Amino acid sequence: MLEYFNKLNNEEKVQLLDALPLITVLIAGADGTFEPKELEWAEKITHIRSYKLKKEMKAFYQEVDAGFFEKVQYYMEALPAGVEARTSLITERLAALNPVLAKMEPFYAYKLYQGFLSFASHVAKSSGGIMGFFTINPAEAKLVKLPMLTPILYTPNGEEE
8 A cells, every 4th residue: 555544544545545436426426417528537537647646646546546437336326316415425425534634644635635626626627618628517616626625735844824
């Protein structure tokens, strides 16, 4: 497992690895419909990050990428079909990441948090708008900043921004 997960137990590691599939289902299903473009783009972003990012985050995305599509499919089938109930459950699961991120080294927690925000935005922007891109619908807009996660601020000297 990744060195920055050393302080975490197995359940906490799984929670982090499941975050991106959950974010995908949360954002892509926010309007009640899972658009194929959103699901494809989420998978593509995960894959790109698995080989394009710097070493410290690359390994995380490689692990997520390995079973990403299957996890998204699993959550789409296992979670409630109704938007409100599904959103509520995913919100609870993502909120449970706050103490997990707090246990990590601040730099890595910050990088993961920023990655989650960026990922949510990419998924939301993948359908609608000009030629199908760059517009976030109102249902997604309420969730795209992942309000259930406590913002993580980090500066190189460790002081909050």
